[in-house]
Amino acid sequence: MNKKRNRLQIIHDILKAISNRNGRIKPTHILYKSNLSHQMMEEYLGELIGKGFVIENKAASGKTYSLSPKGFEYLNKYKLIINFTDSFGLGELES
Amino acid sequence: MVHLYHVPSWFLGYDIILHIVYCLITLLVSIAAFRVFKISQQRSLRLFATSFSFISAAYFFDALLNFLVVSKLNESIGIMTKIFTVTILNTVGSYLHIIFFTLGLATLTYMTFKSKNLKAYSLTLILCFVAVFFASNLFFSYHLLSSIFLAYIIIHYLSVFIRKKKYNALLMLVAFAFLLISNVHFVFSALNNEANYIISHAIELTAYLLILVNLILVRKNEQKKK
Numbered sequence: 353m354n355k356k357r358n359r360l361q362i363i364h365d366i367l368k369a370i371s372n373r374n375g376r377i378k379p380t381h382i383l384y385k386s387n388l389s390h391q392m393m394e395e396y397l398g399e400l401i402g403k404g405f406v407i408e409n410k411a412a413s414g415k416t417y418s419l420s421p422k423g424f425e426y427l428n429k430y431k432l433i434i435n436f437t438d439s440f441g442l443g444e445l446e447s
Numbered sequence: 448m449v450h451l452y453h454v455p456s457w458f459l460g461y462d463i464i465l466h467i468v469y470c471l472i473t474l475l476v477s478i479a480a481f482r483v484f485k486i487s488q489q490r491s492l493r494l495f496a497t498s499f500s501f502i503s504a505a506y507f508f509d510a511l512l513n514f515l516v517v518s519k520l521n522e523s524i525g526i527m528t529k530i531f532t533v534t535i536l537n538t539v540g541s542y543l544h545i546i547f548f549t550l551g552l553a554t555l556t557y558m559t560f561k562s563k564n565l566k567a568y569s570l571t572l573i574l575c576f577v578a579v580f581f582a583s584n585l586f587f588s589y590h591l592l593s594s595i596f597l598a599y600i601i602i603h604y605l606s607v608f609i610r611k612k613k614y615n616a617l618l619m620l621v622a623f624a625f626l627l628i629s630n631v632h633f634v635f636s637a638l639n640n641e642a643n644y645i646i647s648h649a650i651e652l653t654a655y656l657l658i659l660v661n662l663i664l665v666r667k668n669e670q671k672k673k
Binding site: 360367403416419425426429432433435436437438439441442444445 | 457476478479480483487488489490491492495558559603604606607611613615616619654664665668669
């Protein structure tokens with residue numbers, strides 16, 4: 353059975369999903385790839401946009417999302433973040 | 448009233464060095480946590496880094512004011528001027544240390560609650576400062592309060608260790624347990640004899656060295672993964 357993902361893992365999954373689609377993705381694809389409910393995905397996307405990890409692009413065909421340099425940095429240094437938070441007992445606090 | 452510890456005279460310079468060591472270790476942890484926070488923007492990391500900055504500041508002021516006290520004691524000035532200056536410096540140093548250390552522990556404890564309620568955090572701080580500064584024995588109530596905070600932090604690390612079974616969590620658990628023991632021991636050193644003060648410092652040093660070992664292991668792990 354899969355373990356419950358924590359906040360850091362969910363953010364990683366969303367950013368990874370965007371990155372795998374050449375840095376531009378539709379919300380339905382994020383929903384499918386991140387395995388979240390629509391409401392949860394909206395909350396996470398709102399937070400990620402607010403923190404500057406994700407950029408929202410509005411076009412006539414609908415909304416798409418792309419990664420900002422900060423988002424790419426998060427993906428690149430994800431292991432470093434996990435290593436630090438787990439070692440100092442902070443991983444469980446991000447749920 | 449500021450209660451003085453029973454500090455052996457030969458230990459006066461050494462406790463300043465120890466406080467500088469604690470200050471540097473906690474500062475290193477704080478800088479490392481802020482560095483990771485900058486990338487991840489996670490709230491727990493910001494609180495963790497902030498709490499260690501407060502603890503570092505507490506030891507910095509303690510070391511600085513203790514240094515000034517020792518240098519005043521060595522000056523060839525009138526005995527009354529010396530007593531007056533030393534008392535003021537000692538009082539200011541004690542209060543600054545208590546304020547910053549309480550802020551650090553309260554922030555660390557607040558972080559473990561996963562709460563986002565700033566009103567609860569501010570209320571905790573106000574109650575802490577009222578309890579400490581209006582107590583008849585400042586040092587006893589400060590150490591008692593710190594022990595309560597440390598007990599809650601230990602509960603957090605114990606639950607992390609039980610769930611994850613990782614040696615890093617065990618290191619942090621043991622480190623905070625040592626801090627709690629040294630804190631309780633300081634109460635006896637304030638009331639009892641000089642030997643207790645030295646033992647308390649030895650336990651405290653062990654605690655901070657364990658935190659430093661954890662930080663070094665994290666850095667080594669990072670370099671391995673690069």
